Amino acid sequence: MSTEQDKLVQIGELAKSLAITTRTIRYYEEIGLMGKTERIGGRARSYHKDDILRLKFILKLKNLGISLKEIEKLSDIFDINKKNFDVITPKLIEILDSHITRVDEKMADFSSLRKDIVEYRVRITNYLANNSDNRNPEY
Amino acid sequence: MSTEQDKLVQIGELAKSLAITTRTIRYYEEIGLMGKTERIGGRARSYHKDDILRLKFILKLKNLGISLKEIEKLSDIFDINKKNFDVITPKLIEILDSHITRVDEKMADFSSLRKDIVEYRVRITNYLANNSDNRNPEY
DNA sequence: AATCTTCTTGACCTTTACGTAAGCATAATT
DNA sequence: AATTATGCTTACGTAAAGGTCAAGAAGATT
Ligand SMILES: [Zn+2]
Ligand SMILES: [Zn+2]
Ligand SMILES: [Zn+2]
Ligand SMILES: [Zn+2]
Numbered sequence: 001m002s003t004e005q006d007k008l009v010q011i012g013e014l015a016k017s018l019a020i021t022t023r024t025i026r027y028y029e030e031i032g033l034m035g036k037t038e039r040i041g042g043r044a045r046s047y048h049k050d051d052i053l054r055l056k057f058i059l060k061l062k063n064l065g066i067s068l069k070e071i072e073k074l075s076d077i078f079d080i081n082k083k084n085f086d087v088i089t090p091k092l093i094e095i096l097d098s099h100i101t102r103v104d105e106k107m108a109d110f111s112s113l114r115k116d117i118v119e120y121r122v123r124i125t126n127y128l129a130n131n132s133d134n135r136n137p138e139y
Numbered sequence: 140m141s142t143e144q145d146k147l148v149q150i151g152e153l154a155k156s157l158a159i160t161t162r163t164i165r166y167y168e169e170i171g172l173m174g175k176t177e178r179i180g181g182r183a184r185s186y187h188k189d190d191i192l193r194l195k196f197i198l199k200l201k202n203l204g205i206s207l208k209e210i211e212k213l214s215d216i217f218d219i220n221k222k223n224f225d226v227i228t229p230k231l232i233e234i235l236d237s238h239i240t241r242v243d244e245k246m247a248d249f250s251s252l253r254k255d256i257v258e259y260r261v262r263i264t265n266y267l268a269n270n271s272d273n274r275n276p277e278y
Numbered sequence: 279a280a281t282c283t284t285c286t287t288g289a290c291c292t293t294t295a296c297g298t299a300a301g302c303a304t305a306a307t308t
Numbered sequence: 309a310a311t312t313a314t315g316c317t318t319a320c321g322t323a324a325a326g327g328t329c330a331a332g333a334a335g336a337t338t
Contacts, residue, residue: 011285012283012284014283021286021326023325023327024325024326026286026287031282031325035316043285043333043334044284044285044286045285045286045337055200057176057240060259063255064252064255064256067325068325069324076320089266090267091261093263096259099256100253100257100260102250104253107246107249107250107253110242110245110246111246111274112243113203113204113242114246116203116242117203117209117235117238117239117242118239120199120203121236121239124228124232125197125232127228128228128229128232139289145288149315150314152312160296161296161314162296162298163296170295182303182304182315182316183304183305183316184316185317206294206295208294217328225306244287279320279338280313280337281336281337281338282335282337282338283334283335283338284333284334284336285312285332285335286331286332286333286334287331287332289328289329290327290329291327291329292321292326292328293320293324293325293328294322295322295325296322297321297322298320298321298322299318299319300317300320300323300325302314302315303315303316303318303330304314305313305314305315306311306313306314306326307310307311307312308311308312
């Protein structure tokens with residue numbers, strides 16, 4: 001998408017440099033995360049700097065636990081407001097905020113789950129210690 | 140499996156009383172979690188107390204976030220050492236312990252994930268505040 | 279020229295825990 | 309007797325994120 005004369009990279013090299021597979025890159029294109037990729041002679045995919053930045057951005061969000069479907073929404077905004085970061089950024093912050101909330105909720109869930117397991121464990125241990133003759137403890 | 144003359148319950152009633160669907164119960168039987176269910180006249184499934192206890196036990200573990208595959212392992216031990224709770228219980232405790240460990244790990248992961256998101260958010264906010272003229276912030 | 283490497287698209291496979299019919303049998307109620 | 313409720317088995321569908329061939333095309337190297 002850039003008109004600059006920057007270095008071209010092919011899919012294999014790009015995948016290796018980002019420690020992902022070529023399938024992943026093609027898949028992101030397939031579901032519309034990466035726009036239509038330019039080709040060399042109409043065949044091999046080629047990427048220059050801005051495309052790579054976009055892919056890195058996607059991977060970054062993915063590492064933050066944001067689903068590809070959510071990233072796609074962002075990606076759409078990205079396309080509509082090309083390079084207009086003043087428009088994109090607030091939306092991104094909004095999404096990150098709601099994601100933080102969800103992460104907090106998950107942590108709370110796990111916390112109470114842990115309590116449940118430990119309590120259950122204690123109950124079972126007590127059965128073992130005190131009622132080892134009970135043939136049907138009905139945990 | 141019991142020879143006692145206890146109340147028989149059919150699948151619909153059982154499902155409703157446990158707030159699950161009949162499909163779930165049949166599925167658990169299908170994958171070997173519930174043993175072969177006795178039938179009434181060779182057709183309709185019937186459950187008595189011990190079968191219900193077993194199902195409750197499965198649901199309990201599931202609520203603790205243990206996968207059906209893991210529960211199946213327990214279920215096998217359950218079958219091999221029928222009613223021998225002195226053998227089953229230590230194994231159950233072992234599984235619960237390893238599960239607590241995994242929950243702790245997940246919580247740690249989410250915690251560091253949260254930190255990442257917040258940091259990222261701060262960085263973006265700074266771009267918005269200080270570099271609003273930057274057309275390519277490369278988040 | 280022959281081989282090797284990387285690329286292409288297409289399409290089916292994987293996992294988890296069921297949901298959702300389709301088509302039929304039995305049981306209960308009207 | 310007719311309708312309604314409940315049950316049965318079989319089997320395909322679902323979501324997420326790619327994995328894994330297959331079979332061919334092009335460029336690079338020996
Ligand atoms: Zn480009
Ligand atoms: Zn889109
Ligand atoms: Zn029984
Ligand atoms: Zn088994």
